[in-house]
Amino acid sequence: MAGIYIHIPFCKQACHYCDFHFSTSLKKKGELVEALAKEIQLRKDEFKDVEVQTIYFGGGTPSLLTNDELRLLIEEVYKNYKVTNNPEITLEANPDDLIGTQLSPRAWSLSEVEVQSRGLYENYRSIGINRLSIGIQSFFESDLKLMNRAHNAEEAKECLSVATRHFDNISIDLIYGIPGATNEQWLKNIEIALSYNIPHISSYALTVEPKTALASFIKKSIVDDVDDEQAHEQFHLLKDKLEASGFVHYELSNFGKEGYFSKNNSAYWQGKPYIGIGPSAHSFNGKQRGWNVRNNTKYIKAIQQNELPIEVETLTITDRYNEYVMTGLRTIWGVSLDKVEEDFGKMYKDYLIEQANVFINQHLLYIDDKHIHVTKKGQFLSDGIASELFKINLE
Structure with a gap:
């Protein structure tokens, strides 16, 4: 999709x-x-x-x-x-x-x-x-x-x-x-x-x-x-x-x-690929994120010259892990521990569980069927909680 x-x-x-x-x-x-x-x-x-x-x-x-x-x-x-x-x-x-x-x-x-x-x-x-x-x-x-x-x-x-x-x-x-x-x-x-x-x-x-x-x-x-x-x-x-x-x-x-x-x-x-068309629009292909110039005149001029006015960033494995945690915690589907291990490795899964335990003890997170979810109490705070589960990018 x-x-x-x-x-x-x-x-x-x-x-x-x-x-x-x-x-x-x-x-x-x-x-x-x-x-x-x-x-x-x-x-x-x-x-x-x-x-x-x-x-x-x-x-x-x-x-x-x-x-x-x-x-x-x-x-x-x-x-x-x-x-x-x-x-x-x-x-x-x-x-x-x-x-x-x-x-x-x-x-x-x-x-x-x-x-x-x-x-x-x-x-x-x-x-x-x-x-x-x-x-x-x-x-x-x-x-x-x-x-x-x-x-x-x-x-x-x-x-x-x-x-x-x-x-x-x-x-x-x-x-x-x-x-x-x-x-x-x-x-x-x-x-x-x-x-x-x-x-x-x-x-x-x-x-x-x-x-x-x-x-x-x-x-x-x-x-x-x-x-x-x-x-x-x-x-x-x-x-x-x-x-x-x-x-x-x-x-x-x-x-x-x-x-x-x-x-x-x-x-x-859910991390599916998408193309963003137009000035300032963002794109994602699973491993790279891109964004078009935020200026209508510059955008039009570049396209007329058959050029794509886009900057591209290649995401590291840590970047992709962090993004998955951020988006997953916001949804009813949560963050899959199996997916974390499959896509990023056992080290990331162990790190996630260790960091999550602090919030589980505070009744802000819970684990169900190998998925981490926010509780009702933690839902409004999910973005802040996710940032505490991030792994620092040392690559």
Whole structure:
């Protein structure tokens, strides 16, 4: 199994918390889409004997692309790679792009949105898109304004009312730990999401990344700092509420109903190979990690000259062990002791067990069927625990 990730580096406006690569100018959108299509062609030999099972449009805001632009990129994948029957093809989208209305702001009814959106969803399905990942983040106006999202709370609800009529496989993003958002407000966010029968929810703690507007606001005391203790509480409120509603907490930040786990993201966590297309996109083939230049102009220029603007790092056995421990602890599948011994050697297995015993004694980890898992108590701390299980790279 392999996946192709396509990064669309454009947004209508900059969210205050985001440090991903994007541009709010769409002037070079056409050129960049052509470059994406060409990079897909240039890298076809990397997956000669591997079947592509997932195509993922991430960003940025992929829903800013036209249907013709999306079709071009999907067709290029099919032309140049072996694609499985019925691959998972995901489009990340913002609510304001999916309601598909050009009426004056707030002057429309749900029926009008339904009529004008129907063609949009039909077009998506016609080119093979079968999964939507919608960036809701919150159903509260105060949260959305703090984050500088392009949509408002009403648009978030209208979008889901219509999208769920046309797509079965939908995921939404929600953010917890937002300054000023109470636990009661967070529970209301979850309840609203559940009311739309969404089968998959990705939820992340708000993090303060350097050089973002949010970091600047906090430094200037314009916005309160993130409260880690409250974020911890809201994580457990989320976990308890979703599990009680039939969701499986299959990865630290992801909850899905049976049959609706993200195939794309699950492949990442299980160490499957993937190609990242587009500026700033990352790739992995099992032994090497690569990343494209984080600049639209430099990316386009290189591709036009038939050059791949990519830096490549060959991972040592220790690097690969550390990555497996990090990703494995975040998932319900855990870290397989047999796999560690088979892939990295007995020395790594013995080291892992020795380091893990400290956390087992603290009831943060446990071993079941030769797999190391985090306990409910340790789940929110899994990344920190994983770092303590890392082996220092002395090679």
